[in-house]
Amino acid sequence: xxxxxxxxxxxxKLKTKEISxxxxxxxxxxxxxxxxxxxxxxxxxxxxxxxxxxxxxDEAGAFEHPLxxxxxxxxDVFCEEGVPTTASxxxxxxxDYVPPFSSTTTERLNAVGAISIAKANTDExxxxxxxxxxxxxxxxxxxxxSRVAGGSSGGSAAGLAADEALFSLGTDTGGSIRxxxxxxxxxxxxxxxxxxxxxxxxxxxxxxxxxxxxxxxIEDLAILLEAISGKDPKDGTTSSRPVPNYRSxxxxxxxxxxxxxxxxxxxxxxxxAVEKAVHDAATVLQNLGGELIEISLPHTKYAIxxxxxxxxxxxxxxxxxxxxxRYGHTVSGxxxxxxxxxxxxxxxxxxxxxxxxxxxxYALSAGYYDAYYRQAQKVRTVIKNExxxxxxxxxxxxxPVSPHVAFPVGAHQxxxxxxxxxxxxxxxxxxxxxxxxxxxxxxxADKLPIGLQIMGPQWGEETILKAAHAYEKAAWPDGFGRAVx
Amino acid sequence: MPSLTPDQVRHIAKLARxxxxxxxxxxxxxxxxxxxxxxxxxxxVNTDGIEATAQVTGLENxxxxxxxxxxxxxxxxxxxxxxxxxxxxxxxxxxHG
Numbered sequence: 001x002x003x004x005x006x007x008x009x010x011x012x013k014l015k016t017k018e019i020s021x022x023x024x025x026x027x028x029x030x031x032x033x034x035x036x037x038x039x040x041x042x043x044x045x046x047x048x049x050x051x052x053x054x055x056x057x058d059e060a061g062a063f064e065h066p067l068x069x070x071x072x073x074x075x076d077v078f079c080e081e082g083v084p085t086t087a088s089x090x091x092x093x094x095x096d097y098v099p100p101f102s103s104t105t106t107e108r109l110n111a112v113g114a115i116s117i118a119k120a121n122t123d124e125x126x127x128x129x130x131x132x133x134x135x136x137x138x139x140x141x142x143x144x145x146s147r148v149a150g151g152s153s154g155g156s157a158a159g160l161a162a163d164e165a166l167f168s169l170g171t172d173t174g175g176s177i178r179x180x181x182x183x184x185x186x187x188x189x190x191x192x193x194x195x196x197x198x199x200x201x202x203x204x205x206x207x208x209x210x211x212x213x214x215x216x217x218i219e220d221l222a223i224l225l226e227a228i229s230g231k232d233p234k235d236g237t238t239s240s241r242p243v244p245n246y247r248s249x250x251x252x253x254x255x256x257x258x259x260x261x262x263x264x265x266x267x268x269x270x271x272x273a274v275e276k277a278v279h280d281a282a283t284v285l286q287n288l289g290g291e292l293i294e295i296s297l298p299h300t301k302y303a304i305x306x307x308x309x310x311x312x313x314x315x316x317x318x319x320x321x322x323x324x325x326r327y328g329h330t331v332s333g334x335x336x337x338x339x340x341x342x343x344x345x346x347x348x349x350x351x352x353x354x355x356x357x358x359x360x361x362y363a364l365s366a367g368y369y370d371a372y373y374r375q376a377q378k379v380r381t382v383i384k385n386e387x388x389x390x391x392x393x394x395x396x397x398x399x400p401v402s403p404h405v406a407f408p409v410g411a412h413q414x415x416x417x418x419x420x421x422x423x424x425x426x427x428x429x430x431x432x433x434x435x436x437x438x439x440x441x442x443x444x445a446d447k448l449p450i451g452l453q454i455m456g457p458q459w460g461e462e463t464i465l466k467a468a469h470a471y472e473k474a475a476w477p478d479g480f481g482r483a484v485x
Numbered sequence: 486m487p488s489l490t491p492d493q494v495r496h497i498a499k500l501a502r503x504x505x506x507x508x509x510x511x512x513x514x515x516x517x518x519x520x521x522x523x524x525x526x527x528x529x530v531n532t533d534g535i536e537a538t539a540q541v542t543g544l545e546n547x548x549x550x551x552x553x554x555x556x557x558x559x560x561x562x563x564x565x566x567x568x569x570x571x572x573x574x575x576x577x578x579x580x581h582g
Contacts (some may be wrong), residue, residue, distance in 0.1 A: 131491060194542040207540050236547035237540065305524040323502070325577055330567035337580040342504040351512075354503055359496070359517060361501040372524065377537035379530050386539060417519050433541030458541070475574035 002027035004163040004482070007220040011066045021054040021069030024166075025115055028071045031282045032118060032164045035485050038145055039329055041159035043076050043136045044084045044119035053115050066223050068113035073159045073168040075127060076119040077202040078103045083116070087202050088134035089124045091322050091348030094329040103200025104232045105169060105211050112227055112479045117165060121155030126171055126204045126352045127315070129179060129422040130150050130412070133352040138409050141183060142483035143448050144338040147406040150180030153214070157184040160214050161483055168214045173204050174307050175426025181438040182401030182451020185480055187221050187468070189437040190429070192459050196225075197232035205314035208307075208430050210435040217479070218439060218469040222246035225461060241459060249462045250469040255289035257467060260394035264300040265425055270403040275443030277450040278400045284397070284475050285467065295390050295397070299383050303428035306383065308420055309363055309376035316360025319353065335336045355416060380431045387432040396467050399425050401438045401451030425453060435461045440480040449480075487521040489514050 002010070002024050013019045029047050036042050073081065076088050079099035083391060086092040123133040126294065131139040131154030139154040141147040142162040149158035153170030157180030160168045170177040172190035181188030181435045189212045203209055213224035226247065231240040231250055265277060269304065282334035284291050324330050324344025331347060349357070363372035372465040390397060403424060412419040429436045441452035452471070456464040472480075489497075494514045498505045505513065559573065569576040 095565075095567040097565060100557045100565065103541075193540075194544070231557070233549055237544065239544065241541060294505060297529065302530055305527050308520060309524050309527065320502075323542050323574060325566065325568065326562070327565040328567060332579045337578050338502075340578045341502045345502055346504040349503070354505070354509075355513065355516060355520075357501045357503065358497050358513060359520060361495050362489075362521075365497070365500065371528070374537055375530075375532060376524075377539060378532035379527050379534045381535050381538040382530060382532065384541060386494055416516050417523055420520070420523075431538075 001163070001353065002257045003031045003165070005166060005175065006216045007053065007070055007166050007223055010070060010166055011063065015063045015068050020058045021115065022051060022058055022404050024069065025050050025054040025071045025117060028117055028165050029144070033293055035162055036164065036416050036485060038360070039140050039142060039158050039162055040137055040140050041120055041149070041155040041162065041164060042073070042118045043086070043088060043121050043155065045103065046083050046116055046118055049083070050115050050117040059401045065112040067109065067227055069115065070166050071115045071117045072109070073118050073120040073156055074116055075122050075153050075156045075170050077122060077170055077171060078106055079200040079202070080106050080116060083119065085119060087125045088136050089348065089353070090135045090329060092328040093135060094348070097327045101200060104197035104234055105228045106200065108228050120153070120159050120168060121150035123154070125202065125319070126152040126173060126176055127352045127356055129175065129419050130411070130415055131155060133229050133350055135350060140409065141406045142485055143185060144406070146181065147276050147408050147448070150183035150406060152160055152176040154180045156214055157181055157186060157188065160216065162485055163482065166216070167220060170212060171201060171216055172210050173208045174311060174430055175423040177424065178401050178436060178438040178451070178453060181214055183406040183449065183481065185440045185449030186214055186216060187218055187437065187439050188212060189221055189225060189461070190435060191225060191229065191461055192435045193433040194237050195229050195435070195459070195461065197235040197238050199232055202315035203318045205311040206318065207314060208311060218465060218472050219247060219250060220463050221437070222250055223467070224468070229366070242460050246462055246465050249466055252470045252473060254285060254467065254470045257290045257396065258394040259285055259290045259292050260295040260301065260390055260397040261292055262295050262297045262397055262399060264297050265399035269404065270400060271444070273442070273444040274400050274402070274404060274450050277382060278398065278452055281471060281475065282398060282439040282451045284471055288470050288474055293394055294393060296388050297428065299379070299386050301433060302379050303383060304420060305425055306376045306431055307381045307423070309372050310380065312356040312360035313364050313373050314360070315356040316364065319349070321359050322348065324348065352416065353440040383428050384432040387434055389429070395463055397455040399453045399455070401425065401453045405444045405448035405450060428454055434458050435464060437464050437468055439472060441475070486525065488518050489521070
C-alpha cells in the first residue's frame with residue numbers, strides 16, 4: 001500500500017516514475033475514508049486541492065526534493081489559505097475560519113511541493129494531553145481504539161501511525177508532539193525554540209510554542225526538520241543560525257557520545273514496562289559506543305508547576321483576540337459590545353480554554369503577579385541553568401516520554417490536574433528551550449507503544465537526531481512495526 | 486493555601502470577559518483551587534538573586550526595514566468576520582449599550 005511508505009521510499013518511487021504523486025495522494029485519501037471513522041484523526045478534508053496539486057507536480061515531473069509530491073496532515077492550527085482552520089474549537093466553527101493567508105511552515109512545504117491533504121484533530125487551541133478537549137471529539141489510538149492517541153497533536157500522531165499520510169505537522173508547547181508520538185509508536189521532534197517559525201500557527205503560549213514534524217522514522221524526521229527550519233522575518237523569535245543538513249549527519253556513530261540518565265525521570269509511579277524499555281534502549285546506545293552517565297536534575301519536579309503558571313498567563317493574553325468580531329463564533333441579540341464579547345466567548349470556548357484563561361487572569365492580577373508569574377519565571381531560570389550545567393557533562397539526556405502507555409479515553413475526566421501531570425517528563429525542556437524528540441522503544445504486554453525521549457542542548461537537534469537514528473537502526477532494523485486496525 | 490470562593494471566580498471571569506453559569510462557577514472554584522494549591526510548590530524554590538526568564542533565544546531587538554510590504558488585503562480579512570460588513574467596516578453591537 002503506497003500510503004504506508006516512508007518519505008524516502010516514496011521519493012525513490014516518484015523519482016523513477018514507478019508511482020505518481022496523484023496515486024500516492026489518492027492512496028492516503030482512500031485510507032482516511034476507509035479507517036478514519038474509527039480514529040477521528042481528521043477534522044477538515046482538502047482532497048480536491050490536494051489532488052490538483054499532485055497532478056500539477058506529476059506534470060512538472062521534477063522530484064529533486066525528497067518532499068516533492070509527498071502528502072501530509074497538518075494540525076488544525078496551521079493557517080492555510082482557503083482551507084478551514086479551526087483549532088478544533090467552536091470559537092472558530094460557527095462560521096468556519098478560512099484563513100486568507102498561510103503559515104510560514106505551510107509556505108515552506110508548498111515551496112518544495114509537499115501536499116496538504118487534511119487538517120488533523122487537536123485539543124481545543126492545543127490545550128490538553130489527549131485530544132479530549134477537541135470540539136470534534138476525541139481521537140482514538142490506532143493501537144487500541146479504547147485508548148487516547150495523546151495530545152494535543154493527537155490527530156497528527158494517530159493519523160500518521162495509521163498511514164493516513166506520509167508525515168504530519170504538530171505543535172509542542174508542553175509535550176504536544178512528543179507525548180502523542182510516544183503513545184502512537186511514531187517519531188516526533190520538538191525543536192529548539194526559535195528554530196522553526198510560529199508565523200501563521202494559532203498561538204497558545206507564545207514564549208513556549210514550537211512547530212515540529214511527526215514521521216515514520218528518524219531519517220524522514222531529519223528531512224522534515226531541515227525543510228521547515230530557519231530564520232523567518234515574520235517571526236522575530238526565529239534564529240538566523242544556519243540550518244544543518246540533518247540527514248547527512250545521521251552517521252550511526254555513537255562512539256564517545258556521553259548519555260545522561262537523570263534519576264528524577266525514573267521515579268515511583270512509572271510503569272515497569274516503560275522503565276525496562278528505556279533502560280534497554282540505554283543499553284543499545286551503550287553497545288553502539290555511547291557512555292552512560294547518571295546525572296541529577298533536581299528541579300524537574302517543579303517543571304509542571306512552572307508550566308501551569310506561565311502557560312495560562314500567556315493563554316489569557318493570547319485568547320483575548322477571540323471576541324466574535326473578526327472571526328469565528330457569533331451570537332445574536334447582544335445588548336451591548338461588552339455583552340456580545342461575554343456571550344460569544346462563553347459559548348465559543350470549551351472548559352479547558354476557560355480554565356486556563358481564568359488561571360492566567362488570576363495569576364497576572366494585581367497582588368498575585370509576583371507570587372505566581374514572576375516566581376515561575378525565576379524557577380524557569382533555575383531549570384534552564386540546571387540543563388546548561390548538565391550539558392557540560394553529557395551530549396544528550398534520555399528518559400521516558402511518559403510514565404505509562406496510552407491511557408483509556410475518559411480516564412482523567414473531571415480531574416484537570418491529573419491531565420496536567422501527564423506532561424511530567426515533558427515540560428522542563430520547554431522551560432529551558434532545548435530540543436527533544438520521541439522515538440519508539442518498545443511495546444507493553446498489551447501491545448501499546450512506549451516512547452524514548454532524547455534531549456539535547458539548545459540548537460543541538462543534529463545530536464539527538466543522530467543518536468535516535470543510530471538507536472532506531474540497531475534496535476528496530478526492520479522498522480518498529482505498525483498498528484493493525 | 487490559596488482557596489478561591491465562588492465570588493472570586495465570578496470576579497476573575499468578569500476580568501477575562503467570560504460569563505459563567507452557576508454550575509461552572511462551582512466547578513472552577515474547586516478545580517482552580519486544586520491547581521493553585523499544586524503550583525504553590527514554586528514557593529519552595531530559593532530564587533534569591535535569580536533573574537526572571539521571559540525568553541531563551543538570546544535574541545534582542547529583531548528589527549526589519551520600515552518598508553510597506555504587500556500582505557493580505559483588508560477585504561480578505563473583513564471576509565472572515567461573522568458580523569455584517571458595511572462600508573469596509575465590521576458592524577458590531579454598540580459600545581455604549
